[in-house]
Amino acid sequence: MRVSLRCQERLDQVAGIKAIIFDLDGVLTNTSEYHYRAWKRLADEEGIPFTRADNERLRGVSRRRSLELLLGEREASEEQAQEMMARKNRYYQEFIQQVTPDCMLPGALELLHECRQAGVEVAIGSASKNTRAVVERLGIGHLVDAIADGYSVTRQKPAPDLFLRAAEMLGVPPERCVVVEDAASGVEAAKAAGMWAVGLGPVERVGAADLVFPDLAGVTLDDIRTSPPTYESTNVPMYQPTTNWHITETEFNPATLHHKETVFTIGNGCLGTRGTFEEGYPDDWPATLVHGVFDDAPRVYTELANAPNWLPFALFVNGERFRMDRGTVLSYRRDLDLRTGVLTRTVRWRSPAGHTVDLVIERFASLANPHLLSIRYRVTALDFEGALEFHAGLDGHVDNAGLIHWRLVDQGPALSLSKGAIGQQGVYLHVRTRGSGIELCEACHLAVSGGEGVTYTHRDCECAPAVVAHLT
Structure with missing residues (x-):
């Protein structure tokens, strides 16, 4: 049943499958016995x-739901439930x-290696909050590109959120993902996510899957490609060969940052x-850099003037500022989708004080409005309750290799995008090039949702106005 083909032949055979998302317990290892x-x-x-x-009945469901099933009609207070x-x-x-x-489990390691050789990305989608610890003890971290666990989403299986989160972390469309599951709730979640479901175990348990095996022993990528289903939700066949549109970085290496700053450029x-x-x-x-915005330089030619920086965005977790050079980076992934133009960075970060957060940071340059740039910043607190603070601003203190092109004209709070009135959620910066006299105005608007309440203020530092949002 094993096949021995060169890497390119494997790529040709499985070109339509971009990623496989594995459940952990009962699929890759036997920790389901430890749960029992x-x-x-x-x-x-x-x-x-x-x-x-x-x-x-507890297979593939969250810890809380498992406790509810265990207790049956027996009542327990929230404090008692948390203790249990x-x-x-x-x-x-x-x-x-x-x-x-x-x-x-038999066949699992071989299939992971085959995925790596074929260029098929691998994620683990498990409701367990101990997933990373188990992966580390199994020694398979180098074969896994992303982990979505019990900390990653609020709604667990049979909701599709966990698998959709895994696909998002990989930067792969759901219709290009295959899920391998051993639980009925996991199969249901995979199909709800628009993914192809491979079930492991008895048909009476995972019979709703698109393909069923007793286990992974002897299973190859070719076997998984057998009889692919047709999805009504997409006009593109799931296994039609496509060009790889993603540039992905899976390890944080400060030594290569300058090079990667160029690679992960966005524009319109x-x-x-x-x-x-x-x-x-x-x-x-x-x-x-803005098309047509040039300024004089002490050379025989003009140069594109580095425009005021619109990126500055600071997150404070219980008063501690998030930075990649502080605290501990527990996981990291950066992906540029060349088809959509969206740059996504996914980080699990632990502050020096021990507070852990999951961050998903996306940015893009709009094609619909060539003057619009956007950032979406999502924060999930994993092991604490506390205050978050967001600072979004504009920085006019920019240069071109030491040469400053801009003079400040004006700055202050900006008009509300919806009401046309001065508000606390926006600021603007008006500058002029020193030599060519080109004027440029940037405006920043910050909108925050989640938590019990959000308050906004703005800071008016010279040439660096900012909006501050306090979330409790």
Whole structure:
């Protein structure tokens, strides 16, 4: 059943599959047994009958939902529920200390290696909040491009959110993803996400999948490509060969930042912005260049003037500023989708004080409005409750290799985009080139949602106005 083909032949065969998203428990390893033991221990302590048949209902669902199924009609306060979930997790963490690379299920490691050789990206989509610890103990981190776990989304399986998040982290459209699952809820989630579902296990459990195997033993990429389904939601066949439109960086390396700033440039024909980080980084070279905006230089020619920097965006987590050169970067991925023009950075960051957040930062230059640039910044607190603060501003203190082209004309709060009135959510910066006399005005508008309340203020530092949002 094994095939031995050269890498390019494999790429030709599986060109339509861009990514495979694997569940963890019961698919790649047997930690589902440890989940059962942990729930069984908790049930015994609470005097609740719990069998392996009962455990089948807990496959692929969140810890809270599993507890609800375990308790049945028995009532528990929120405090009691939290204590029981923490106790179960403590037992599970004790059990997974036994996990080693030998705990990979038959065929799983071979399929992961085949995906790597064929250029098919791999993600893990598991409701477990211990996914990263298990992956580390299995020694397969180098074979996995992204991990979406119990911290990544609010709605767990059978909602499609977890798999959609994994696809987003990979930068792959859902219709180009295959999900491998061993639970009915996972199969349902995969199909709700518009992905092809491969089920592992008995038909009565995963029969709704598009393709069913007993397990991964002997399964190859060719087997997964058998009889691909037709999706009514797309006019593009799932397995039609396509050009790779993504430039992806999966490891953070400060030594290559200047090169990557060029690689991850966004633009729309009118203007372009280098791929520097919104929050800044030591010795970075931020630049936004606008078509036709030139200024004199102490040479025999003019040059494009570096426009005021529109990227500055600072996040404060309980008073600690997020920066890639501070705290701990737990995971990192940057992807430029050349088809849509969207640059996406995904980071899991732990502050020096131990607060962990997931960040998804997207930016693009609009084609509909060539003068519009946008940033979307999504923050998920993983292990704390506290205040977040966002600073978005404009920086006129820019230069071209030491040469300053701009003089300040005016700055201040900007008109509201919706009401045409002066408000706290916007600022503007009006500047003029020193030699050619070209005038340029930039405006910044910040809108924040989520939390219990948002308040806005603005800061009027010379040549660097900013909007500040406080979220509680």
